[in-house]
Amino acid sequence: MQLALFILFGGLALAGAINLLVQKAPIHSALSLVLVMGSLAVLFLLLGAEFIAFIQILVYAGAIMVLFVFVIMLLNAQPSEPSRASRAARWLGPPVAGLLAILLAVRVAGRYHRVPANLGQPMFQIGDIGQALFHQYLLPFEVTSVLFLVGVAGAVMLAARPEEAPQPARQECPEPADSMTREKGAGA
Amino acid sequence: MVVSLADYLVLSALLFALGVAGFLFKKDLITVFISIELMLNGVNLTFVAFSHYLRQNAIDGNLFVFFVMVVAAAEAAVGLAIIIAVVRNRNTLNIDKMDLMKN
Amino acid sequence: MTIGTFVVVAIVKALIALFILTTLIAYIQLAERKIVARMQSRVGPTRVGPFGLLQPLADAVKFILKEDITPTASEKGLYLLAPILSVTLALLAIAVIPVGPPLQIHGWTIPLQLTDLNIGLLYVLGVTSLGVYGIVLAGWSSNSKYSLLGSLRAGSQMVSYELSLGLALIGPILLAGTLSLHGIVEAQAGGHWFLWTQWLAFFIYLTAGFAETNRIPFDLPEAEGELGAGYHTEYSAMKFAMFFLAEYANMITVSAVATIVFLGGWSGPVFGPAPLRILLPIFWFALKVAAFLFLFIWVRGTLPRFRYDQLMAFGWKVLVPLALANVLVTSFAVAVLH
Numbered sequence: 001m002q003l004a005l006f007i008l009f010g011g012l013a014l015a016g017a018i019n020l021l022v023q024k025a026p027i028h029s030a031l032s033l034v035l036v037m038g039s040l041a042v043l044f045l046l047l048g049a050e051f052i053a054f055i056q057i058l059v060y061a062g063a064i065m066v067l068f069v070f071v072i073m074l075l076n077a078q079p080s081e082p083s084r085a086s087r088a089a090r091w092l093g094p095p096v097a098g099l100l101a102i103l104l105a106v107r108v109a110g111r112y113h114r115v116p117a118n119l120g121q122p123m124f125q126i127g128d129i130g131q132a133l134f135h136q137y138l139l140p141f142e143v144t145s146v147l148f149l150v151g152v153a154g155a156v157m158l159a160a161r162p163e164e165a166p167q168p169a170r171q172e173c174p175e176p177a178d179s180m181t182r183e184k185g186a187g188a
Numbered sequence: 189m190v191v192s193l194a195d196y197l198v199l200s201a202l203l204f205a206l207g208v209a210g211f212l213f214k215k216d217l218i219t220v221f222i223s224i225e226l227m228l229n230g231v232n233l234t235f236v237a238f239s240h241y242l243r244q245n246a247i248d249g250n251l252f253v254f255f256v257m258v259v260a261a262a263e264a265a266v267g268l269a270i271i272i273a274v275v276r277n278r279n280t281l282n283i284d285k286m287d288l289m290k291n
Numbered sequence: 292m293t294i295g296t297f298v299v300v301a302i303v304k305a306l307i308a309l310f311i312l313t314t315l316i317a318y319i320q321l322a323e324r325k326i327v328a329r330m331q332s333r334v335g336p337t338r339v340g341p342f343g344l345l346q347p348l349a350d351a352v353k354f355i356l357k358e359d360i361t362p363t364a365s366e367k368g369l370y371l372l373a374p375i376l377s378v379t380l381a382l383l384a385i386a387v388i389p390v391g392p393p394l395q396i397h398g399w400t401i402p403l404q405l406t407d408l409n410i411g412l413l414y415v416l417g418v419t420s421l422g423v424y425g426i427v428l429a430g431w432s433s434n435s436k437y438s439l440l441g442s443l444r445a446g447s448q449m450v451s452y453e454l455s456l457g458l459a460l461i462g463p464i465l466l467a468g469t470l471s472l473h474g475i476v477e478a479q480a481g482g483h484w485f486l487w488t489q490w491l492a493f494f495i496y497l498t499a500g501f502a503e504t505n506r507i508p509f510d511l512p513e514a515e516g517e518l519g520a521g522y523h524t525e526y527s528a529m530k531f532a533m534f535f536l537a538e539y540a541n542m543i544t545v546s547a548v549a550t551i552v553f554l555g556g557w558s559g560p561v562f563g564p565a566p567l568r569i570l571l572p573i574f575w576f577a578l579k580v581a582a583f584l585f586l587f588i589w590v591r592g593t594l595p596r597f598r599y600d601q602l603m604a605f606g607w608k609v610l611v612p613l614a615l616a617n618v619l620v621t622s623f624a625v626a627v628l629h
Contacts, residue, residue: 001294002190002191003190003191006191006195010195010199013199013203014199014202014203014206017202017203017206017207017226018206020206020210020219020222020223020226021206021209021210021213021214026216026218026219026222026281027369027431029210029214029216029218029219029222030218030222031369031428033222033225033226033229034424036203036226036229037229040229040232040233043196043199043233043236044233044236046191047196047236047237047239047240048240049236049239049240049250049253050408050409050410051250051410051413052232052236052250052253052254054410054413054414054416054417055254055257055413055417056232056253056257057417057418057420057421058413058416058417058420058457059257059261060225060229060257060260061417061420061421062417062420062421062423062453063261063420063450063453064225064260064261064264065225066420066423066424066427066446066450067264067265067268067450068218068221068222068225068264068268069424069427069428069431069446070427070443070446070447070450071218071268071271071272072218073427073430073431073439073442073443073446074272074443075218075271075272075275075281078281097205097209100205101201101202101205104198104201105198105201125409126409126410126469126470127468128247129247129250129251129254132247132248132251133251133254137251137255140255141255144255144258144259144262145258147258147259147262148258148261148262150262151261151262151263151265151266152262152265154265154266154269155265155266155268155269156269157269158266158269158270158272158273159268159269159272159273
């Protein structure tokens with residue numbers, strides 16, 4: 001049962017990640033990542049990390065990726081042109097990467113015994129997380145909070161349109177007139 | 189047959205590697221950024237797996253994921269703001285064309 | 292319980308919940324039309340069935356028979372995915388909501404919910420936070436300027452108000468000391484509803500809930516005067532009905548969570564013989580949820596729409612600071628009392 005779930009959702013995560021690479025349009029890549037995140041949340045549940053699983057959905061998929069999708073829509077990001085990789089890279093790259101992956105897999109897989117674990121059981125109560133967060137990990141917690149606050153302030157500063165910008169300065173970089181509608185069939 | 193730590197590690201290594209590949213090969217600023225998130229996700233899986241298997245359900249791994257998520261959120265907010273500013277100034281998302289600092 | 296029985300029981304429960312829910316949604320729509328009509332000195336639908344009671348059926352038939360249009364400029368895959376995502380996530384959120392205490396029949400314990408999670412509230416928040424994808428993708432894939440504008444508005448609005456929604460719920464969670472919906476209801480036993488102490492959180496939650504469900508006065512994403520119909524301008528037939536269904540399912544979720552977190556869930560006077568003792572909690576729960584649903588409809592008949600900058604300023608400059616202050620005061624109080 002657990003193996004089946006692992007294969008199913010691990011496979012979904014991998015498929016999403018590969019799709020992220022293959023897709024040309026940024027919006028498709030972003031949605032593939034949402035799929036990866038959803039599958040990872042299920043894997044977290046299997047590992048007993050309930051809290052992390054739902055925080056993953058709530059914060060990662062529900063907030064961060066929504067922000068990505070939102071910006072993609074706002075900027076009307078078009079499918080990018082194919083990269084101008086050299087021919088050697090195109091032919092050599094995937095096999096070498098695959099070889100590396102296999103090497104890695106063999107190396108890691110050989111190292112740990114197959115210990116049965118009571119997967120799927122919640123590891124701890126939500127209170128334990130709070131306890132650890134505010135005792136053992138108080139300093140990192142506070143530091144990340146400050147980082148977060150600075151990040152928010154910085155984001156507002158960066159994205160805000162300069163309000164007192166002189167009129168000519170604005171005309172130098174006009175918003176593309178057709179930014180609201182894509183050309184017909186552009187995304188098909 | 190049970191799922192072992194190795195399986196999770198291999199999966200997260202693959203996800204991380206795919207993220208690196210996306211980061212290196214994509215020409216689109218937003219997709220490059222998305223690839224970074226994929227790498228972070230791959231790492232998160234290792235944290236939770238280690239926390240579950242190695243330290244007998246220790247809470248530490250979970251908290252690391254928590255911190256990674258907070259940092260990722262801050263990073264996404266700032267990064268996307270930068271992307272918006274860049275597009276407003278340069279009117280392109282292609283990273284090859286962002287070469288103002290070159291030469 | 293073996294896996295086989297577990298799966299069967301789960302499927303049966305899900306089907307029953309689905310049936311009840313869709314019927315409920317259909318009749319909420321009818322109730323809305325009737326009530327709003329009364330508020331505007333009209334009578335509302337009366338033709339189909341006695342008092343128009345079969346109107347939802349007629350509407351359903353109409354939705355099914357209408358032509359299903361897919362705009363040629365749209366992105367087919369995402370265009371189809373968006374309404375499915377919307378309705379699926381809206382219905383998924385309801386899976387953890389308990390409508391009453393667990394039933395004890397012949398030694399069997401039947402929880403009156405699909406599944407009880409330790410962190411049910413987090414689950415509801417997580418799943419509803421994904422609901423924004425349906426709306427955003429609908430607007431994007433339609434490739435029409437009204438849809439895109441509507442979904443941009445919806446996206447920023449829902450993400451902004453989700454923050455105050457979550458923050459408002461932290462106060463009651465601190466008081467209850469659990470994220471399980473069941474535990475939160477039990478913490479309020481004996482009339483100690485969190486509404487009395489957390490009234491500020493309650494109003495913040497309700498306001499944010501209205502915004503999350505895109506209801507008046509926060510229905511800018513579908514402001515018909517400016518945007519046609521917003522993100523679902525290009526949708527027709529069953530796909531449109533799915534968005535409709537999702538909106539009402541979200542209303543039910545918001546109402547049910549408000550009932551559980553602030554109004555003590557199914558708590559209320561329980562008396563009489565055994566069957567009545569089983570039914571009364573469910574009745575109280577339904578009554579409270581119905582009161583919230585009536586509030587939704589009432590507000591729709593009463594208030595005008597916000598302007599967009601007002602909406603964002605209100606969310607970020609009023610609701611979020613208030614919610615943060617509430618969290619601070621509550622956590623301080625909890626720390627002092629313990």
